[in-house]
Each structure stands twice: as structure tokens, then as C-alpha cells.
Amino acid sequence: MNINAVHLETGADELERLALEECFKRMRHDHTVSVFVTPAGRCELAAKFARMGALVDVADHAECRQDIEGRILAAGCGAEIRFLGAALPEAAGQAVTEPYDIIFVRRGLCSVPYPEAKRIVRQLLQKLKIGGRIYLSILGLHSELGDGYSALDLPVGKRFGPLAPAIAQKYGISSDICLYTERDLFMLLLESGASVLRTMTTSYGSVKAVGGRT
Template identity: 60%
Template sequence: MKTNITANPLETGTDELERYALEECNKRQRVEHRVSVLILPAGKGGLAVKFAGLGAQVTVVDEESRRQDIEGRVLAAGLRDEIHFTAGSLTELPEKLRGEAFDIIVIRRGLCGMRYGEARQVVRQLMRRLKIGGKLYLSILGLHSELSEAYAGSEAPIDQRFAELAPAMISKYGIRGPVCLYSERNLFMLLLEAGASVLRTLTTTYGNVKGIAVRV
């Protein structure tokens, strides 16, 4: 199912995809079952606070250098027992995370910074950290967004697409190093090849893509 949504392509606040994840959390939450959520990376911690506000147990993963800032925000929100910080990244996660196996995993960004094959492996490994029936919510930068202007990888097949953005886009968005931009079909296939059952894909009015998949 395809749905067009409106959101800034690099915005880290709650967008339509994150709203779907929060609604899923609200549906799953009940007295005898506390929803377990994983967020990578943590961002400013706002999404974790929203999940915790629904009663979820939340694990956020980000660089060690961000620990003090994120834990300070969590403490200020009075949610120290509900939100747990773990140092790591998409490619370097502890063998076991608090709250695993998860009901919900949200990947907010990061997959574009790796080649397609590596991204597929990362998604496959994350799917294994979900409960059966657990859902993955994924945001990724789009091939048909502004970022593709003068992008050297525009015509390359997805498994070979890995190039730096044009200088103007690097200057505007601060995205340095080679990236792999995705079409909606590319994202669909990434999830499918990673062993997920794809529930829907979304295309923003800015051309970026998002997907929701379930572990079966």
C-alpha cells in the first residue's frame, strides 16, 4: 500500500511514520504486557519520551559521545526508569539489548550511509531482534528527493549506488561521505530481501521514503 505524506526530509521530530509507530504502541500496550521499543539513533530523545509516555519500555542506541546529553533529557523528563541508553550504532550493537525481543523498532536514519548489501544485512539482523509479529519502522533518504540533484549515483543500480551528494547538497544538509539513496521500490525490496513481510511503503512530498514491515 502506498501513501503520500508531508514531512521535511531531514526532520527528526515526529513525522507520519513515527505517528504510525506510536499508534501501534498504544494498541499493544496493556497491563499484562509492557511494549518494548528500540530506537536507533536516539536523536534528541523526543520520540523516546513519547513512547515512554504511552507506558512503553524504551531502549535508545546512539554514540557514546551523546550519552550525557540524552540521559540528561531523560532525567529532566522524569523517565529514567522507562528509557535506557545504550552506546552503539546500526552496525555495532551489543549482543543483547534491554527489552529484547522488541515489539517495535524504529530506524530513524543511518542506512543511507552504507552500501545496499550491508544495509540489507543490518535490517535482517534487526528483524531477528523483534518478537514474532513485531514491527520495524524505517526512514531513508530518497532517490527522487532534492538530494538527488547532480548525485553521481542516480543512474546506478541499487547494489552499485554509493556516491557523494553534489557539493550544493552537502553544504545545505551537511551530509558528508558516500550515500545510497533509495526509491520506494528499492526500500520495498530491501525489506523483502531481509526476510521481512512488508506492510506498507510511504513516499513523502519531499521524495524520501519510509517503510513498515513485520516479522513473521
């Protein structure tokens, strides 16, 4: 996925702000906060958590290890951030500092069909502390990505297919994906057993949500 798709998803990221605020509140009370971020990306978010004093696990494709570990060292967070060489769905089973206070998932759930996404979210919820928070960011059906999307008119449970060729080329997404509405993301959390604390749609059409483990 190229930088255009990342920009479409994140924008001025309200979800990251909410997650960092949650980390700050937990640091004030518990002084030890554990965080899981996948995919690691450029490690900017992980570094922000680490600089607040959190212990962070980041997960991404194994072939990204050298680049990501270099970024971790460059950020001065070598002692606070650990790299796990796995992407979703495998990453959901390889987190090692569980239970976590915060889990932050960007983009990865779009790469699997909805039933598989539910299985992954359930697995991640089991890695959260009771009262922990999960933050999900997913590419939206009503974003530019939905223009000519082959699965546009299918219900989310069956919605999995390629983007229109021009859109796929523009955003560097060649594989089949599942795009979500805000309601779809709400139901994903609810059907996975999470409490739904907040959902939102960005100006770029991406959808985001905060869930909790009760």
C-alpha cells in the same frame, strides 16, 4: 547530519504516528511493550513511547551519551529509557531488551551500502518478537538530495557515493550515502526476510516503510 537533513527526512512524520498507534494497541492487550529506537536523536520519539508505558532502548554514538541521558532525565523518563552507546551498524548487535515489539530506525541505513543495510535489517528482525513491527525511514533518491548525486544512475545494490558538493554542504552530509526509492525500500525489507506492510514517500521525497516479522 544537520537539522536540514533531519527535517527533510521527517516532515510531519506519518511513520512515527503509525508506530505510536501500534504501541498503544499493544499496550491495551499486553500491558508491557518494548521498543528500540536508533539513532536516539533528541529523544522526542523515545519519550513519547515511554510516556505510553513502553520500555525503550535508544542507541546513538557513545559521545552523545551525556546529552541524550540529560534529555531522558529532563523528559522524566529515566526509569523507562536506557541509552546504548553505539550507532548503526554496531547498534543492531547491542540491543539488550530483546525481543522487541517495535523497532524504529531513522536515517542510519543510508550511511551503509545496500548489501550491508540488508545484513543490518536481518539482524534487527531477529531482535523482534514474532508479529513485531520494524519502521524504517530513509533519505530518498527523488528528494533534493538526489540533485547531482554521484550514484544517481546506479542500481541500488551499487548505489553508494557522495552528494553534490552544494547539497552536501547544505545538509551537512559529507560521507558517501545510499539514497532509496520507495521500491528500493520495499525490496530491502523483502530481501531481508520481512513482510512488507506499508511503504510511502513523503512530500520531501524521503521514503518510509513498515515491516513485520512473521
